[in-house]
Amino acid sequence: xxxxxxxxxxxTLLNTCKHSELRGALMMLNEVDIARFMETLDREKLLLTxxxxxxxxSADVFAYMSPEQKQTLIESIGDNEIRSLIExxxxxxxxxxxEELPANVVKRVLQNTSEEKRxxxxxxxxxxxxxxxxxxxxxxxxxxxxxxxxEAMEVIRKTGLDxxxxxxxxxxxxxxxxIGILPLRTLILSQDDVKIDDIMDVNPISxxxxxxxxxxxxxxxxxxxxxxPVVDNENRLVGIITADDVMDVIEEENTEDFEKMAAxxxxxxxxLKTSPWQLAKNRLPWLLIxxxxxxxxxxxxxxxxxxxxxxxxxxxxxxxxxxxxxxxGNCGSQASTLVIRGIALGEIxxxxxxxxxWKEIRVGLIVGGILAVFTxxxxxxxxxGSIPVCFIVxxxxxxxxxxxxxxxxxxxxTAKKLGFDPALMASPLITTIVDMASxxxxxxxxxxxxxxxxL
Amino acid sequence: xxxxxxxxxxxTLLNTCKHSELRGALMMLNEVDIARFMETLDREKLLLTxxxxxxxxSADVFAYMSPEQKQTLIESIGDNEIRSLIExxxxxxxxxxxEELPANVVKRVLQNTSEEKRxxxxxxxxxxxxxxxxxxxxxxxxxxxxxxxxEAMEVIRKTGLDxxxxxxxxxxxxxxxxIGILPLRTLILSQDDVKIDDIMDVNPISxxxxxxxxxxxxxxxxxxxxxxPVVDNENRLVGIITADDVMDVIEEENTEDFEKMAAxxxxxxxxLKTSPWQLAKNRLPWLLIxxxxxxxxxxxxxxxxxxxxxxxxxxxxxxxxxxxxxxxGNCGSQASTLVIRGIALGEIxxxxxxxxxWKEIRVGLIVGGILAVFTxxxxxxxxxGSIPVCFIVxxxxxxxxxxxxxxxxxxxxTAKKLGFDPALMASPLITTIVDMASxxxxxxxxxxxxxxxxL
Numbered sequence: 001x002x003x004x005x006x007x008x009x010x011x012t013l014l015n016t017c018k019h020s021e022l023r024g025a026l027m028m029l030n031e032v033d034i035a036r037f038m039e040t041l042d043r044e045k046l047l048l049t050x051x052x053x054x055x056x057x058s059a060d061v062f063a064y065m066s067p068e069q070k071q072t073l074i075e076s077i078g079d080n081e082i083r084s085l086i087e088x089x090x091x092x093x094x095x096x097x098x099e100e101l102p103a104n105v106v107k108r109v110l111q112n113t114s115e116e117k118r119x120x121x122x123x124x125x126x127x128x129x130x131x132x133x134x135x136x137x138x139x140x141x142x143x144x145x146x147x148x149x150x151e152a153m154e155v156i157r158k159t160g161l162d163x164x165x166x167x168x169x170x171x172x173x174x175x176x177x178x179i180g181i182l183p184l185r186t187l188i189l190s191q192d193d194v195k196i197d198d199i200m201d202v203n204p205i206s207x208x209x210x211x212x213x214x215x216x217x218x219x220x221x222x223x224x225x226x227x228x229p230v231v232d233n234e235n236r237l238v239g240i241i242t243a244d245d246v247m248d249v250i251e252e253e254n255t256e257d258f259e260k261m262a263a264x265x266x267x268x269x270x271x272l273k274t275s276p277w278q279l280a281k282n283r284l285p286w287l288l289i290x291x292x293x294x295x296x297x298x299x300x301x302x303x304x305x306x307x308x309x310x311x312x313x314x315x316x317x318x319x320x321x322x323x324x325x326x327x328x329g330n331c332g333s334q335a336s337t338l339v340i341r342g343i344a345l346g347e348i349x350x351x352x353x354x355x356x357x358w359k360e361i362r363v364g365l366i367v368g369g370i371l372a373v374f375t376x377x378x379x380x381x382x383x384x385g386s387i388p389v390c391f392i393v394x395x396x397x398x399x400x401x402x403x404x405x406x407x408x409x410x411x412x413x414t415a416k417k418l419g420f421d422p423a424l425m426a427s428p429l430i431t432t433i434v435d436m437a438s439x440x441x442x443x444x445x446x447x448x449x450x451x452x453x454x455l
Numbered sequence: 456x457x458x459x460x461x462x463x464x465x466x467t468l469l470n471t472c473k474h475s476e477l478r479g480a481l482m483m484l485n486e487v488d489i490a491r492f493m494e495t496l497d498r499e500k501l502l503l504t505x506x507x508x509x510x511x512x513s514a515d516v517f518a519y520m521s522p523e524q525k526q527t528l529i530e531s532i533g534d535n536e537i538r539s540l541i542e543x544x545x546x547x548x549x550x551x552x553x554e555e556l557p558a559n560v561v562k563r564v565l566q567n568t569s570e571e572k573r574x575x576x577x578x579x580x581x582x583x584x585x586x587x588x589x590x591x592x593x594x595x596x597x598x599x600x601x602x603x604x605x606e607a608m609e610v611i612r613k614t615g616l617d618x619x620x621x622x623x624x625x626x627x628x629x630x631x632x633x634i635g636i637l638p639l640r641t642l643i644l645s646q647d648d649v650k651i652d653d654i655m656d657v658n659p660i661s662x663x664x665x666x667x668x669x670x671x672x673x674x675x676x677x678x679x680x681x682x683x684p685v686v687d688n689e690n691r692l693v694g695i696i697t698a699d700d701v702m703d704v705i706e707e708e709n710t711e712d713f714e715k716m717a718a719x720x721x722x723x724x725x726x727l728k729t730s731p732w733q734l735a736k737n738r739l740p741w742l743l744i745x746x747x748x749x750x751x752x753x754x755x756x757x758x759x760x761x762x763x764x765x766x767x768x769x770x771x772x773x774x775x776x777x778x779x780x781x782x783x784g785n786c787g788s789q790a791s792t793l794v795i796r797g798i799a800l801g802e803i804x805x806x807x808x809x810x811x812x813w814k815e816i817r818v819g820l821i822v823g824g825i826l827a828v829f830t831x832x833x834x835x836x837x838x839x840g841s842i843p844v845c846f847i848v849x850x851x852x853x854x855x856x857x858x859x860x861x862x863x864x865x866x867x868x869t870a871k872k873l874g875f876d877p878a879l880m881a882s883p884l885i886t887t888i889v890d891m892a893s894x895x896x897x898x899x900x901x902x903x904x905x906x907x908x909x910l
Contacts, residue, residue, distance in 0.1 A: 028658060032678050157644060166640050167622045184639065185621050189612060203483060221706070223487050224699035226681065243698045244679035247705060251676070254709045255796055261713075262792035271797040272807060276817035283789050284822055290785060291826060294778035295837055301774040302838065308773060309764045318763060318773055319756040322780060322890055323749035329784070330745060330883045334738050337717035341710055342726040352727060362731035367738055371746060382750055383757065428785045435777055 003033075010037055014045055023052045031057055035064035047076045059088035067100040068273075074105055082112040090164050091117075092137035092245070095124040132216050133209035135249065136230045136239030139164040143182070143196060145173050150192040156184075168227045170237055171200050178204055178229055178237040206231045209238060216241055217249045218346060257344060261337070261426035290432045297435050304443045307450075316385045317446060320393045321439070327371065328400040328438040329431035335360050335408025336430050340422045343412060350417040353410070360405040368401030388453050392446045399445075400438035407433060458488075465492055469500055478507045486512055490519035502531045514543035522555040523728075529560055537567040545619050546572075547592035547700070550579040587671050588664035590704065591685045591694030594619040598637070598651060600628050605647040611639075623682045625692055626655050633659055633684055633692040661686045664693060671696055672704045673801060712799060716792070716881035745887045752890050759898045762905070771840045772901060775848045776894070782826065783855040783893040784886035790815050790863025791885050795877045798867060805872040808865070815860040823856030843908050847901045854900075855893040862888060 006029075013022040026034055026049075038049055038061070050073055053061060062070065062085060074082065086094055086109060098106050098121065110118050120138065127133030141163045143152050152169065160166045169187065171180040180200035190199050206229040207216050220228050220243065228246070230239040256266040265282040267274065301308070301321075308314040339356060342348035348356060376394040379385040385393070408430055412422035461484075468477040481489055481504075493504055493516070505528055508516060517525065517540060529537065541549055541564060553561050553576065565573050575593065582588030596618045598607050607624070615621040624642065626635040635655035645654050661684040662671050675683050675698065683701070685694040711721040720737040722729065756763070756776075763769040794811060797803035803811060831849040834840040840848070863885055867877035 030658065030660065030678060153643075160640060160644055166643075185615060188608075188621075189615055203485065205485065221699075221702050223485060226698065243681065243702075244676075247676050247698075247702060250702060250705055251709075251800065254706075255800070258713070258716075258792055258796050262788045264789050264792065270802050271793050272803060272810060272814075276814055276821060279793075279814070279818045280821040280825075283786070283818070284825060287782060287785055287789075287822065287826060288829065291778060291782055291829065291833075294781055295833060297777040297781075298774035298838060301777070302770060305770045309770055315757060315760045315764055319753035321776060322752040322756070322894070323746060325777060325780065326749055326752075326887060326890065327742060327746055329886070330742055331738070333717045333883065334719050334742075337713055337719065338726050338734075341713050345706065345710070347725050348727060355727060359727075359731055359734070363734045363738070366731060366735040367742065370735075370739060371742060374743065374746065378746075378750060383753060428788065431784070432781060435781065439777070 007037060014041075014049060019048075019052050022049070023054065026053060027057075031060040032064050034061045039066060039069060041069075043072050043076060046073055050077075059085055059093075063089060063093040063097070067097075070097055071101060071105060074101070074109065079108075079112045082109055083114075086113045087117060090137055090139050091120060091124065092135070092164075095121055095134070098125065127209060130213045131209065132207045132211045132213065132228075132230050132241060133239070135213055135216065135241045135245050136209075137164050137242065138239050140168075140170060140227070140229075140237075140240040141166050142170045142172050142237060145171055145179060145197055147196050148192065149187055149190045149194050149196060149199075152182075152187055152196050165227055165240070165242055168240075169196075170204075170229055170240070171196060172237055175234075176236045178206060178231050178235060180204060181229065204229060206235075207241075208233065213249045214253050217246050217253065220246045221250070222346075253344075257340070257423045260421060260423035261340065262428070286428060290428060293432050294435075297432075297439060300436065300439045300443065304447075307443065307446060313386065313389045313450075316379065316383050316389050317392070317442075319383060320379065321442075323375070324393070324397055324400060324438050324442060325431075325435050327397060328404045328434040331364070331367065331401045332404035332408040332430035332434045333426065335363075335405045336412055336426050337408075339409050339412045340426060343416055343422045348413070350413050353413045356409045356413065357406060360409045361402060364402035364405035367405070368398040371401060372398040388449050392442070392449050396438065396442040396445050399441050400434065403437055403441070404430070404434045407437075461488075462492060469496075469504060474503075474507050477504070478509065481507065482509060482512075486515040487519050489516045494521060494524060496524075498527050498531060501528055505532075511543075514540055514548075518544060518548040518552070522552075525552055526556060526560060529556070529564065534563075534567045537564055538569075541568045542572060545592055545594050546575060546579065547590070547619075550576055550589070553580065582664060585668045586664065587662045587666045587668065587683075587685050587696060588694070590668055590671065590696045590700050591664075592619050592697065593694050595623075595625060595682070595684075595692075595695040596621050597625045597627050597692060600626055600634060600652055602651050603647065604642055604645045604649050604651060604654075607637075607642055607651050620682055620695070620697055623695075624651075625659075625684055625695070626651060627692055630689075631691045633661060633686050633690060635659060636684065659684060661690075662696075663688065668704045669708050672701050672708065675701045676705070677801075708799075712795070712878045715876060715878035716795065717883070741883060745883060748887050749890075752887075752894060755891065755894045755898065759902075762898065762901060768841065768844045768905075771834065771838050771844050772847070772897075774838060775834065776897075778830070779848070779852055779855060779893050779897060780886075780890050782852060783859045783889040786819070786822065786856045787859035787863040787885035787889045788881065790818075790860045791867055791881050792863075794864050794867045795881060798871055798877050803868070805868050808868045811864045811868065812861060815864040816857060819857035819860035822860070823853040826856060827853040843904050847897070847904050851893065851897040851900050854896045855889065858892055858896070859885070859889045862892075 010022065010025055013025055038046055041049060046069060050058060098109065139162060141156060141160060143155060156166055167184045169182045169184060170178060171182060173179050180202050181204040182196055182200040186199050205219065205223055207219065209230055209232055216228060226243050228241045229237055230241060232238050259266045265285060267282055308318055339348060372394040375397050376390045379390045379393050411425040411430060415425045416422045465480055468480055493501055496504060501524060505513060553564060568576065594617060596611060596615060598610060611621055622639045624637040624639060625633060626637060628634050635657050636659040637651055637655040641654050660674060660678055662674065664685055664687055671683055681698050683696045684692055685696060687693050714721045720740060722737055763773055794803060827849040830852050831845045834845045834848050866880040866885060870880045871877045
């Protein structure tokens with residue numbers, strides 16, 4: 001059955017107040033799909049559906065709802081319901097949810113949380129945004145060093161139900177320091193009386209609470225991990241990060257790069273949910289900066305007023321300015337995109353600058369050469385330019401391509417070295433810089449050639 | 456100990472031929488790090504290190520080596536070694552590896568593989584690139600419907616060692632159809648004599664062998680899955696895809712979008728390993744297309760020759776062309792980036808076109824208004840333009856911004872609707888289109904204003 005049909009039936013059950021049937025129907029769905037269904041409901045129906053949900057899955061469904069629907073729901077339910085909802089949620093989901101709420105609602109939620117959970121939540125809310133600490137959950141399974149396989153299995157059977165994952169077990173010493181990890185698989189396939197210390201992995205890979213989420217994602221991906229333990233400065237285990245959260249981080253970091261590379265202030269809001277004012281605010285700063293820089297481009301042109309307006313070839317030269325600028329910008333953005341992406345994936349570092357630059361220069365020679373021949377023919381045949389004019393345009397284009405390719409590789413790597421985000425050195429900024437450089441090259445060549453030809 | 460020190464010690468052990476010590480030292484490392492260490496070795500040392508590796512981890516280490524080092528190694532080792540290496544590898548790793556090798560080496564490898572494994576590999580090599588089938592592994596654990604928890608645990612203990620993951624168990628009926636999934640966690644926490652059919656999840660989410668890997672990644676991320684079952688057209692279970700492979704797919708798809716959005720032919724090669732010829736070949740097609748389109752931009756300018764060269768204000772108008780073009784291109788690329796990214800993340804669909812367009816028009820009014828005021832002042836103060844000229848430039852900019860924002864939202868969504876990749880409608884193409892439109896607007900406004908003023 002497809003989604004639309006299912007949604008229709010659920011709505012019919014909801015509208016005809018068949019609550020038991022609705023509960024039964026919802027129980028056939030995945031939590032994610034239930035949350036998706038609830039997305040379109042108004043306050044009253046949302047509340048009704050949520051109360052119809054079986055108790056054991058309502059916290060899970062809640063975690064998948066949109067921030068707006070979460071807030072609507074929290075504002076509609078009573079204090080007791082809030083209390084049991086928060087108690088049933090995994091800590092990382094609860095913290096994520098609270099971070100999205102307005103302050104007054106947070107206060108009401110925290111007032112209705114047990115003291116123990118409240119202290120934990122407050123502690124988590126203090127981790128900086130995008131740090132490993134803010135991503136982690138504390139619902140992992142830890143085992144004391146020295147247990148046997150049989151004892152470990154008993155611990156798991158007793159405490160495993162409340163843990164987000166039990167597939168990687170963390171072995172700690174008396175000081176709570178992380179000394180090993182043990183895949184559940186190894187445990188299950190081992191003899192009952194073996195000591196876990198003898199079968200555990202003694203070199204666990206971990207991150208620190210204050211490490212950036214980008215580092216976490218890179219490490220998980222590099223080592224193909226399912227979960228990543230998080231330790232404090234004394235190497236004491238404080239939490240774990242699961243693969244599903246890491247995937248979200250990867251997409252988030254990619255979105256941020258896409259936005260920076262298009263001269264946008266990064267935003268975590270969904271596009272359709274962002275107001276035009278906010279969108280305008282995210283876009284204006286860079287547009288204003290680049291429009292200011294463009295003053296210089298204008299000055300360069302004004303500087304060569306005589307060349308452009310007085311001479312007969314002036315109009316052909318003017319007509320070629322857009323092509324020269326666009327090609328330069330496109331060449332620069334091709335190179336910078338590859339280099340920025342290479343840096344993000346850990347494939348290129350500052351020490352490769354020489355190698356990358358030499359590669360870009362060779363690419364520039366090939367691409368620039370072909371484009372120059374193409375353009376020479378084009379200006380000659382289409383614009384009826386004289387041979388000197390064709391030569392001016394083609395040679396300026398050739399130099400611009402090589403320069404654009406080189407800048408596209410130098411700027412992101414230098415930015416990275418200086419501690420800036422290489423993604424800022426993408427298309428828009430490079431285009432503006434290449435514009436100025438290419439016009440200067442263009443007019444210098446033009447003046448020289450024309451002087452040589454006595455024009 | 457940091458990586459450089461460890462690497463140095465390993466090299467010392469390798470160079471002084473202390474093979475047992477080297478083996479011991481390597482055993483302290485993660486497979487990924489061993490592969491990283493082997494990356495820098497020449498053929499002879501690579502072979503030596505590989506042979507020193509404990510037998511049970513050599514296939515894992517091999518899977519993490521670069522394609523170049525894998526090929527070097529395969530060419531150096533004997534037939535028997537190839538045989539045992541392939542037998543020890545997980546099927547998906549073996550298939551990935553064979554896809555990277557030249558045909559003659561593939562032949563030698565397949566000749567040294569058992570018939571059963573060879574048939575499986577051949578079957579996998581036939582799945583189209585980037586399909587779910589090409590990503591999956593067959594080392595999963597399936598359970599026949601009707602078993603009890605105790606019987607299931609026995610099956611796992613007996614066969615779990617060779618499986619890539621045992622944390623999600625797949626329940627099949629007599630026709631091998633996938634009828635449920637069971638997290639190992641649920642199994643462990645259940646009573647011994649319960650039937651697995653009573654505790655399994657009966658609505659398993661799955662993909663088909665020919666589904667695109669992008670769909671797989673989206674579904675895994677949406678439902679927070681650790682593994683994704685792959686079924687054939689009759690819903691028979693044929694394989695699973697694990698979260699680590701999904702993360703690689705996510706990064707791969709993102710890289711492809713970055714490349715397309717910078718007018719590059721996508722390539723799966725690492726930047727530093729791609730030859731300048733190949734890079735030039737990936738970049739030229741779009742550059743040539745856009746340089747051809749730029750012919751029309753040139754024609755528009757030539758068309759207004761009189762306006763630009765004869766009148767006194769011509770040079771100011773010419774000087775403002777780059778700023779107008781750049782701002783238009785930047786505005787278009789900001790909008791298109793957000794919309795393309797929104798489509799990729801499943802947040803925006805074609806049916807949202809009206810909503811998105813209305814949003815972009817409002818953003819355009821705000822951003823265009825502010826930029827127009829800024830530009831009016833700038834042309835008046837810096838370029839000493841007359842009031843009519845300032846008005847021409849500012850109003851053309853205002854219209855260009857709104858047009859660019861609208862196109863940045865219409866083009867990607869329309870491309871998606873027509874079955875093209877929205878990422879192609881990014882900055883370079885939009886810039887070229889906006890260039891032509893903005894120049895036409897610019898000159899039309901200029902001619903009108905000047906005629907009105909009798910200039």
